[in-house]
Amino acid sequence: MERASNDGLGSLDSFSTPDGASYSYYSLEKLASQGYTSIDKLPLTIKLFLENLLRTSSQESQSEIDRLARWSPQDAGKYEFPWMPARVLLQDFTGVPVVVDLAAMRSAAARMGKDPKKINPLVPTDLVIDHSVQVDFFGTRMSFYQNVELEYQRNGERYALLRWAQQAFDNFRVVPPGTGIVHQVNLEYLAKVVQVSTHGNKQIAYPDTLVGTDSHTTMVNGLSVLGWGVGGIEAEAVQLGQPMYIVCPEVIGFKIIGEMKSGTTATDLVLTITQILRQRGVVDKFVEFFGPGLDKLSVADRATISNMCPEYGATAAIWPIDDETLRYLRMTGRSDELVNLVEHYAKLQGIFRYSDSPEAIYSDVIELDLSTVEPSMAGPRRPQDRVALQDVRRSFYDTFGSLIRAHNEQPSGAVSTSSGTATLEAKRVVDVRLDGQHGEVSDGSVVIAAITSCTNTSNPSVMLAAGLVAKKAVERGLLSKPWVKTSLAPGSQVVTDYLERSGLLPFLEALRFHLVGYGCTTCIGNSGAILGPVAEAVQENELVVAAVLSGNRNFEGRINPLVRAAYLASPPLVVVYALAGTVDLDLTKDPVAYDPNGQPVFLHDIWPTQEELNEVLEKSVSGDSFRKIYSNVFSGDDHWRNLPVPQGELYSWDPDSTYVQEPPYFDGMSIDPEPLQDIHGARVLALLGDSVTTDHISPAGSIPRNSPAGQYLMEKGVPPVQFNSFGSRRGNHEVMMRGTFGNIRLRNMLVPDREGNWTIHIPSGEVTSIYEAAMRYKDEGVPLIVIAGKEYGTGSSRDWAAKGPNLLGVKAVIAESFERIHRSNLIGMGVLPLQFLNGQNAQSLGLSGKELYHISGITHIEKPRSKVSVVAVREDGSQVEFEALARIDTPKELEYYKHGGVLQYVLRSLIKKD
Template identity: 60%
Template sequence: MSRDEIPDTRQTLDANGTTYHYYSLPKAAEALGNIDRLPMTLKILLENQLRFSDADSVSREDLQALVDWQQQGSSDREIGYRPARVLMQDFTGVPGVVDLASMRAAVEALGEDPARINPLSPVDLVIDHSVMVDKFGNPSAFKDNVAIEMERNRERYEFLRWGQDAFDNFRVVPPGTGICHQVNLEYLGKTVWTKEEDGKIFAYPDTLVGTDSHTTMINGLGVLGWGVGGIEAEAAMLGQPVSMLIPEVVGFKLTGKLKEGITATDLVLTVTQMLRNRGVVGKFVEFYGDGLADLPLADRATIANMAPEYGATCGFFPVDEETLSYLRLTGRDDDVIALVEAYCKMQGLWREPGHEPIFSDTLHLDMSEVEASLAGPKRPQDRVALKDMKATFEKLMEEGDQGKQPHSEEKGKLFSEGGQTAVGVHDSYEHHDSQHVEYDGESFKLNPGAVVIAAITSCTNTSNPSVMMAAGLLARNALARGLKTKPWVKTSLAPGSKVVTEYLEAGGVSDDLDALGFNLVGYGCTTCIGNSGPLPPPIEKAVEDGDITVASVLSGNRNFEGRIHPLVKTNWLASPPLVVAYALAGNVRLDLSSEPLGEDKDGKPVYLKDIWPSQADIANAVEQVKTSMFRSEYAEVFEGDATWKALKVPQSKVYQWSEGSTYIQHPPFFEGMGRHPDPIEDVKDANILAILGDSVTTDHISPAGSIKPDSPAGRYLQERGIKPVDFNSYGSRRGNHEVMMRGTFANVRIQNEMLDGVVGGETRHVPTGEQMAIYDAAMKYQEKETPLVVVAGKEYGTGSSRDWAAKGTRLLGVRAVIAESYERIHRSNLIGMGVVPLQFPEGEDRKTLGLTGDETISIEGLDALTPGGKVKVTVNGDKGEKKLEALCRIDTANELEYYRHGGILHYVLRKMIGTA
C-alpha cells in the first residue's frame, strides 16, 4: 500500500495570531466517506492514523475501517495508536525507570550506545503514591508524614532524580504536590497538543496512556487517555504504537439535573453500577446528551475517573463551552484556550446541542433520579442506597452468623443487582462480641460495623470543589450542633492538589474540618491505594481480639478486599460529605436517612438532613475557587521542597546498581539476552501453582499494601537488617524484584482452591504435598526446572494496571495462565512479560475438569501461534487424560511479536539496536 493512496489532509488554521498545521478530518471525509456521526473518540483515533500514515504502520484500509465502523458499530481491525504523551505515578514509574535503566545496561552489554534508550514521547511522572497516613488528626500531621515519606523513600527518590537528569523528555513532579490525575487535569492536560517540526507548529488532539488505570480522569477534559501496564507505557514512550482493535463505543446519554442534596459521587456510583451491569469491558464509553450542558467539568472528571470501575477502557466527554471555562479557571494560557476552540470546531470535535453519534450500544440516565449512595463492601460497582446501608450490613452479618456464604445469585441481588462475584476470594463477615477499649483518654465499646477509617482521599473526588466544599460545610454545621467525631475513627484529608487547601481556606471551612480530625495528612492517594497507615494499637487489638467486622468509609474509587487495611473487612466508597457524616455517626449499622447521627448539647437528636448543606451554600462556597490559586500553586510544580532539591543525584548514562539497596535492584529480565529471540518452546508437564476463582483482581495477584513480617518478603527484608517498622509498603519497593516476586499472589484475602478453606498466599507443593507460601513453592519448582501454570475463573486481572501482577507471575516461573475470561490491561501485561494468556473453551472450566491442583498440564502449538488462534492443552491427573483446545488471547499481530521476543521490552530493545 503506497503512501500516495492515503489522502493528503494537511491544512492550516489561525488561532490568536498563530498559524497551526493539522490533519483535517473534514478533508479526510471527502475521500473516505461521511464521518459526521462517528463517535468523538473514533474521530480522535482517525486523526491519529492520518497523522502517522505511512507504509509501515498505517494503511488506507485502517482509515477506511474507522469510517466504516459506523455501519455496524464495531470492527475487527487492529490499528497502531500513538498517544501524544505518557503519564506515570511513582509506584508504577519507579519500575518503569528501573526497566529503562536495565535496558541501557543490556544495550551496553551488547556493545551498543546506552543513550539510544531514551523516551521519544514526553513523559511526566508524578510522585503521589508514597505518602502514608502515619500521623493524623493534628495540625502537624502533614509535616510529619512528609518527613517520614522522605526518609522512607530517599533511595527511590534519588533514583528518580537520576532518571530525570539521565533521560530526555522525562519530567518528575516532586512529592507533596498532588495526585497525578488531578495534576494532569488541572495543569498538564491541554486538550489540544502542539509540536514543532521543520519550523511548523502542528496541532493535534491531546492524547495519552498512563501507568495508572485512573488515567481516564482526563477524559473529562476532552482528552482521550486510559491506563496501560507499565511495560506497555514504556514501549509507547520508546516510540512503539499501542496495538489495539478498533473498539466498540457505548453511548451514555445524560439528561436532567441532580436533585438537591445529591452529589457527583452519587452520580458516578450510579453510572458505574449501570455500566458494569451492561458489560463494557474493553469498550469505549462516550457521554452525550443535553444534560452535559449543566454538568460541571469537575463532575465529568469524577465520572471519567472511574472508567476502570465500570470496566471500560475510557469514559469520554466531548469538548464544549464548559471545557473552555475549566481551562480558563485553571489558568491555562489564552493561546491554548483559543486553539482548543478553533481546532475542535474545525475538526468536528466540538459538542453541539442535540448531536447523537452512532454507537455500538446506548444507555440513558435521567440525573434527577439519582439518590444518595455508597458502594461496597468490597467492589466499587456494588452500589447501596444510603437508606439501605443498615439493612445491607445486617445482611452481611447474618450470612456470617449462619456460617455460610451467599450464592452468586444472592450476592448479585444483595450488592449489585447482578454481575460477577468474587467467589475465588475470601468472604467472611462474622458476628462477634464487642470489645471494650481505652484509648486517648476515652473509654468505649467497639462494635461490629464500627467506622475505624474515615478518609477524604483519592483523585476521584478531591478534584471536585463541590463535594469538597460540601464536606467542609457539613463539618461546620455539625460543629454548630455540638457533634464530634467518634474516638475510634481514624480521620484523614488527602487532597489531590494544593489548590484544594487554598480554596478550603478561602471558603472558611478548613478549621471546621480540622476540628473534626480531618486535618491535612498529605497530597497523595493515601487510603484509596492502601496507604491508610496503622490503626491506633488499642483499636487494632480490639478488632483482632474480637475478630470484629469493622468498616472504612472513603471518598475513593477502590475498595477491594485487603486493599484499605488488612483488618478492615468492609470498605465503603462515599462522597466526602458522607465520609464526614459517618465519622460523626461512628458506625455503618445506621440508616442515616432516618436515624440520628448523634445528639446536640441539649440532648436532642441531630439528623443528617439537619446539617447537610444546601445547594446554594455549596455553590456560594465554590465561587471561592479562583484562577489565581491554580497559577500560584502550579508556577513551580517541578521544583520541590528543600529536601527534594538536596537529594544526591549520580551523574551517569548507565545507572550504578547497589547490591545493598533494598529499594532498587537490577532486574533479571534481560539476563543472557541475545540479539535475536530464541524459538518458543511448548510447555511440558507443568505443575499448577494456584487455582483461583472469579473476579480475582490485580490487587490479589500483585504485591500491594503492607508487608507482613512473617511473609517471604518480610523475611527477605529482615535478613538484610530492615526492621518491620521500616518495611514501608510493597508499592514503595516496586523497584526491587526480590521483594516483589516474593509478594506476588501473597494477598491476605486470596483463596487458592488447591487448599480447602485456607486464605492467603499459600499453595500445595505437589511433589511433597507440603503447604507453603506460593513464592517458596515456586522456588522449589524452579530448582527442578518445572514450568508452572495458573488456573483461574472469570474476569481474571480485574482492577488497577499493576505491571507487577504480570512481572511477578513471570519471575515465579509461570509460563501460562488459563482462565475463563480476562480484563484488558492484565491480559496485555501478561503478554508483555512473555506469559501466554489462554482461555478455556466454551463449556469448560476448572470445575468441569474437576481440577484439584495435582494435575500436570502440557500446552502444544506455542511455536505456531496466530492471533486469536487455538492451542492444544492436555491435562493429566488421577482421572486420566483430558484434551481441550484453548483460545489463545494474544489478540493482535503486534502482541504476538512481543510474545515471540520474550516480552515487549525485549522487542523494543532489539528494534532500537536494529535487530528486530
Template identity: 60%
Template sequence: MSVVNSLKTHSTLDVAGKTYQFHSLQKAAEQLKGIDKLPKSLKVLLENLLRNEDGETVTGADIQAMADWLEARHSDREIQYRPARVLMQDFTGVPAVVDLAAMRDAVARAGGDPQQINPLSPVDLVIDHSVMVDRFATDEAFHQNVEIEMQRNGERYAFLRWGQTAFDNFRVVPPGTGICHQVNLEYLAQSVWASEVDGKLWAYPDTLVGTDSHTTMVNGLGVLGWGVGGIEAEAAMLGQPVSMLIPEVIGFKLTGKLREGMTATDLVLTVTQMLRKRGVVGKFVEFYGDGLADLPLADRATIANMAPEYGATCGFFPVDDITLGYMRLSGRPDEVIARVEAYSKAQGLWREPGDEPAFTDSLHLDMAEVEASLAGPKRPQDRVALPDIPDAFDDLLALQVAPADQEQARLEGEGGGGTAVGAQNAQATITVDGKEHVMSHGAVVIAAITSCTNTSNPSVMMAAGLVAKKAIERGLMRKPWVKSSLAPGSKVVTDYLEKAGLTDYLDQLGFNLVGYGCTTCIGNSGPLPDDIAHAVSENDLVVSAVLSGNRNFEGRVHPQVKANWLASPPLVVAYALAGNTRLNLAEEPLGLDAENKPVFLKDIWPSNAEIADAVAQVEDGMFRSRYADVFSGDEHWQSIQISEGKTYDWQNDSTYVKNPPYFDDIDQPLKPLVDVQQARVLAVFGDSITTDHISPAGNIKASSPAGEYLQSLGVKPDDFNSYGSRRGNHEVMMRGTFANIRIRNRMLGGEEGGETIHTPSGERMAIYDAAMRYQQEGTPLVVLAGKEYGTGSSRDWAAKGTNLLGVKAVLAESFERIHRSNLVGMGVLPLQFKEGQNVASLGLDGHEVIDIQGINDDLKPGQSLKVVATTSKGDKVNFDVLCRIDTRNEIDYFKAGGILHYVLRDLIGS
C-alpha cells in the same frame, strides 16, 4: 516515519496569530462518507491514523476501517495508535524507570550507546502514591508525614531524581504536590496538543496513556487517555505504537439535573453500577445528551475517573463551553484555550446541542433519579442506597461470623451464650484520652477524604467542609475510634477550603491535612491506633472504612478492615460523626447536641445554594500560583544527592532498587515457541481476582516471604514500607506475588492467604516458596481462574511477578483488558476457556499435570489451542482454549519474550 497522507487531509488553521498544520477530518469526510456520525472519541482515533499514516504501521485500509465501523458499529480491525504523551505515578513509575535503566545497561553490555534508550514522547511522572497516614488529627500531621515519607523513600526518590537528569523528555513532579490525575486535569493536559515538527507547528488532539488505570479522569476535559501497564507505557515512550482493536463505543445519554442534596459521587456510583451491569469491558463509553450542558467539568472528571470501576477502557466527554470555562478557571493560557476552541470546532469534536452520534449501543440516565448512595463493602460497582447500608453490612457480617459461631452454638446447646447472634453483637471497650468507649461491629475506624476521584471536585469538597461547620455549630464531634484524614490531590483544594473559611471546622473534627497524595485510597492508610487495633483483633470485630476513593477491594484499605465503603466527602464526615455503618443515617441521629436533642444528617447537610456560594470562591489565581513552579519541589527534594551518569550506579545493598533479571539473555538468539509440557498448577482462583490480589500494594506481613526476605537484610518490620513503594526491587515483588492476605486459593478449599499445595508432594507452603521449588525441579507452571481475572489497577508487577514465578500460562474464563495485555507483554500466555466451560465444569482441582498443545512460531491471534489435563488418578481431561493474544503486534512481542525484549532486541540489532 514518512507520512503518506493518502486522503490529502493536510490543512492549516490560523489561531491567535499562529498558523497550525493539522489533518482535517472534514476533508477526510469528503472521501469517507458518514464519518461525521462517528462518536467523537473515534474521531480522535481517526485523526491519529491520518496523522501517522506511513503505509506500514498505519495503512489506508486502517483508515477505511474507521469508516466501515459505522456499518456494524464494531470492528475486528487492529490499529496502531500513537498517543501524544505518557503519564506515570511513582508506584508504577519507579519500576518503569528501573526497566529503562536496565535496558541502558543491556545496550552498554552489547557495545551500544546507552542513550539510545530515551523517551521519544513527553513523559510526566508525579510522585503521589508514597505518602502514608502515619500521623493524623493534628496540625502537625502534614509536616510529620512528609518527614517520614522522605526518610522511608530516600533511595527511591534519589533514583527518580537521577532519571529526571539522565533521560530526555522526562519530567518529575516531586512529592507533596498532588495526585497525578488531578495534576494532569488541573495543569498538564491541554485538550488540543501542539508541537513543532520540521519547523512547522502542528495541532492535534491531546491523547495519552498512563501507568494508572484512573488516567481516564482527564477524559472529562475532552482528552482521550486510558491506563495501561507500565510495560506498555515504556514501549510507547520508546516509540512503539499501542496495538488495539477499533473499540465498540457505548453511548451514555445524560439528561436532567441532580436533585437537591445529591452529589457527583452519588451520580458516579449510579453510572458505575449501570455500566457494569451492561458490560463494557474493552469498550469506550462516550457521554452525550443535553444534560451535559449543566454538568460541571469537575463532575465529568469524577465520572471519567471511575471508568476502570465500570470496566470501560475510558469514559469520554467531548469539548464544549464548559471545558473552556474550566480551562480558564485552572489558569490555562489564553492561547491554549483559543486553540482548543478553534480546533475542536474545525474538526467536529465540539459538542453541539442535540448531538446523536452513531454508537454501538446506548444507555440513558435522568440525573434527577439519582439517590444518595455508597458502594461496598468490597467492590466499587456494588452501589447501596444510603438507607440500606445497615442491611448490607449485616449481610457481610453474617458471612464473616456465622460459620464458627453456629458451630459453637451447636456445641453449647440451644439458648447457650455462644450463639451466632451473640457474635454479631460483639463489643469491645477502649480507652481514648482517659475515657472509656464501647466499639462494636460496623465501627467506622477509618474515615478518609482521599483520592483524585472526589478531591478534584470543589462541590463535594466544599460540601464536606460545610457539613463539618454545621456539625461543630451543633456540638457534634467525630467518634473517638475514628481515624480521620484529609488528603487532597492538589494544593489548590486547601487554598479554596481556607478561603471559604472551612478548614478550621474540618480540623476540629480531625480532618486535618495529612498529605497531598492517594493515601487511604491506595492502601496507605497507615496503622490504626494501638488500642483500636488491639480491640479489633482481640474481639474479632468486623469494622468499616468510609473513604471518598474509587477502590475498596478486599485487603486494600487496611488489613484489619473487612468492610470498605466508597462515599462522597460529606458522607465521609457524616460517618465519622456517626461512628458506625449499622446506623441508618437517613433516619437515625448522628448524635446529640448541647441540649441533648438528636441531630440528623438532614440537619447539617448543606443546600445546593450554600455549596454553590462556596464553590464561587475558587479562583484562577490559586491554580496559577500553585503550578507556577511545580517541578522544583521543596527543600527535601532539592537536597537529594544524585550521580550524573547516563547509566545507573546500582547499589548491591539496596532494598528498594535492584537491577532486574529480565534482560540477562538479551544477547542470546531467540528460542522458538514450544508447547507447555508437564506443567503443574500453582493455584486455582475464583472470579474477580484483582491485580490487588495478584500483586498487593499495601502492607508487607512480617511472616510473609517478602517480610522474611527484608528482615534477612536487616530491615525491621516498622521500616517495611509497602509493596507499592518497593516495586523497584524484584526480589520483594516476586515474593509478594499472590501474597494478598485476602486471596483465596481453591486448592486450599477457599481459605484466605497466599498459600498453595505443592504437587505431587502434597505439602502446604507459601505460593512463592512453591514456585521456587517447582523451578528447582524444572517444572513449568500454570494458574487457573474464573471470570474477570486481573480487574483493578494497571499493575505491571501483577504480570512481572507471575513471569518470575515461572508461570507460563493463565487459564481464565475472562480477562480484564490491561492485565491481559500485561501478561503478553511479559511473555505469559493468557488463555480463555471456551464458552460454557470453566474449572468446575471440567472437574479440575489443581492437582493435574497440564499440557498445552499448538504453541509454535505459527501462533495466530485468537487461535484455538488444545489442553490435556491429567488427573492424579491418571485420567485425561481434554478441552480447547482460546489464545488471548489479540493482535499481530502482540504475537511479535510474545515471540520475543515480551514487549520490552522486542524493543531492546530491535535497538541492539540496529
C-alpha cells in the same frame, strides 16, 4: 509520531487562532468529502481513534482507516487497529518498575558498548508520586509534616531512583511527593485537551490522549481527554514508541437530561451512574455522555463520574469538548493561547459540542434524568452498591446483622427491617478512654472518617460543601466523636489554597479534619492504624465497625484490617458521620448530634444551601490559585531537593538495596536475537483451573513473614516490621519473583489438598513452594510451563503477572482461553501463550501435570496464530500428543516474541540507530 506522508485518506490542513498562532492538523471533515459521509454521526470515541490513525499510520494502513471511518455498532469486536497515545502517565507504585526497566536498558546498552543516552522514553512521560503517604498522624496542624517525614524515611531508596530518572532521562518528568494525586494533577495541570508537536516547519495540533498505570486514569475523560489505565508492560511499550492494538469497540451512549435537585451532590450522581452502568454491563466498552443535561454539569462533576470507570467496568467514559471545557481550562489557569487552540481545533475537527449537535450513532443508549438522583452512599462492601441515605442503617444490619448476633451469642436478637428502622436488640457497647475523653464504641461505630481520593477532592463544590458543613456544625458547638480517626487528604495543594481563601479550613480543623497529606491514602488502604483503645475494643469484642470515606473503593478489608463496613460518601457527608460517630442512624430523620445545650442538630440544620455554596465558590476558586500552585510543580520540598541522588547517565545499582535491583532481563543479550527454540523436557510448575486472575499470579499486599519473599528480606537484615508491601518493593525483582503465584487462595491441582504457593517438584515428588521448586528446576536446567483452564489472566492488568513467571523460568502457558491484555503481556515478557484447540483441555486430554513436555514447531512460527505440537510423556512412558494454537495474534507481537520480549525488541532497535 506523525506519518511521513499525507497521501491517501485524509489530508493535512491548517488554521490560525485569534492570537495569530498557526497550526496544521489531520482533518476528519475532509474525509467526508472522500465519500465517508457519516463522519459527523460517529461517536467522539471513534473520531478520536480515527484522527490518531490518520496521523500516525503509514500507507499500508489505509484499509484500517477505511474500516474505522465506516464504523457501525455491528463492527464491535471484528477487527483491531493500532493506537498511539500522545503521552504516558505513571504513579509511583506502578512507575518504579517502569523506571527500573529503563535504567536496566541503559546498563545493558553500556555493556554492549553502545551509547546509553539513546535509551529514553520516546513518548512524553509524567510520573506523579502519590501512593506512598500514610495517615500515621492526624488531628493536628503538624500531621502533614510528620507524615511526610515518615514517608521519606520509608521510601528514600525508591525516591532517590526517581530523582535520578528525573535528571537522567529526556521526555520524563517527576512530580514530587506532597504535591497531589496523579489524576487530579493530570486534570488540573498536565492535560492539554489538544497537544502540539513540531515536525519540520509545521506545528501539528492533535487530541491529547494517554495511557496511565493507574486504573483511575479515566478521570481525565471528564476534560475530554481519551485515556485509561493499563499495566506496566503496555505502558512501557507505548513509552518506547510501540502502538497499542485496540479491538473495534462498542460505544455506549449515556444521555443525561434534567437538573440536579437542591441538596444532592456530584457524589450522589456518580454513585447512581456507577450502579446503573454496573447493572447494564459495560465491561471493556467505551461510554460517551451526551444530552442537554451536560449543560448542568461542571468539568469537576464530569471528572468525578469518569473517575469511577473501573468501578462500573468501562474502559473509558468520555465527555465532549464544549463551553464548560473551555471555562474549566480558564478557571484552572491555563493560558489564553491554549484555550483558543482547544476551541478552534475542536470546532474545525467537528468534535465540539453545541446545543444542537446531531446525536451520534451508538451501540446502545442509556438515559438518566438528573432530577431523579437522591442523596446516596455506597457500601458497605462494594462501590456499585448504592444506598439511599435513609437506608444506610438498614444496609449495615442487612449485611452484618447475623455476624453481630453470632458475636452477641443472642440468636433470638433479630434485625428488624420491615419498619425501615433496622435495629439490633442488645447492641454491644464498649467504654473507651481517649486522651481523657470518654467514648462508647459499638457495632456500627464510625472509626474512620476520611476526606480522601481523587474521586471527590478534585471537585471544589463538594470540598467547599464539606467546609460549610463544618462551619455550621462548629457554630452549633458540635465536635467530631473522639473515637473517629479523621483526615483530610486533598488531591492537590489547590484544594487547601481555596479552603484557606474561603475561610473554611479552620472549621474543618476544629473538627480534627487537618491536612494529613496530598496523595492516595485511605482509599488504597494507607489509612494507618485506628486509635489504640478503639482497636483494642474492636478486637477484644469482635465489634463490626465502619469507615466513611470520599473515595472510590471500599472492598472489605481494603480500608483497614479492623474495619468491616466501609461506605463511600461525599465529603460533606464524611464530616456529618464524623459528628454522628455511627452509621446506626437515619440521617433523614434522626439528629446528627446534640449541641452543648442538649438540643438536637439535624442534617438540614448544617447542610449548606445552593446559594451559600455558589457564593463561596465564586469568591474562593480562581485561576490565580492554580497558576501559583503549579508554577513549581516539579521542584518539590526540601526533603525532595536534599535527597542523595546517584549522578550520571547510568544508575548506580546498590547490591544491598532491598527496594531497587537491576533485573536480569538483558543478561547475556546479544545485539541480534537468537533463533527461536522449541521447548524440550519441560515440567509443569502449576496446573490451574478456570478464572485464574492476575491477583492470583502477581504479588500484592503485605509480605508474610514465612513466605519466600519474607525469608529473603530477613536474610537481608530487614525485620518484619519494616517489610512494607509488595507494592512498595516492585522495583526489586528478587522480592517480586518470590511472591509470584503466592496468593493464599491459589489452587494448584498438583497439590489438591492445599491452597497457596505450593507445588510438587518432579520427579522427586517433594512438596515445596512454587519459588523454591522453580529455582530447583533452574539449577537442573529444566524449562517450565503452566497449564490452565478458561480466562487465564483476568482482572487488573498487572505487569508482574507476566514478569514473575518469566523470572521463574516459565517458557509457555497452555490455557483454554486468555484475557486479552494478559496474553499480550506474556508475549511482551517472552512467555509463549498457547491455547488448547476447541473442545480440548487438560482434563479431556487426561493430563495430570506430572508429565514431561516437549513443544515443537516454535522454530517455524512465521505468522500469527500458528499451531505447534505438544507431546506429554507420562511417568509410565505413554504419551499424549495434541496441537495448540500459538496466541501470537499480530505481526508486531511475533517480532516481540522473536526478540525475547518487547523490552529486548526496543532496546535492540534503539541501539542500532545511528
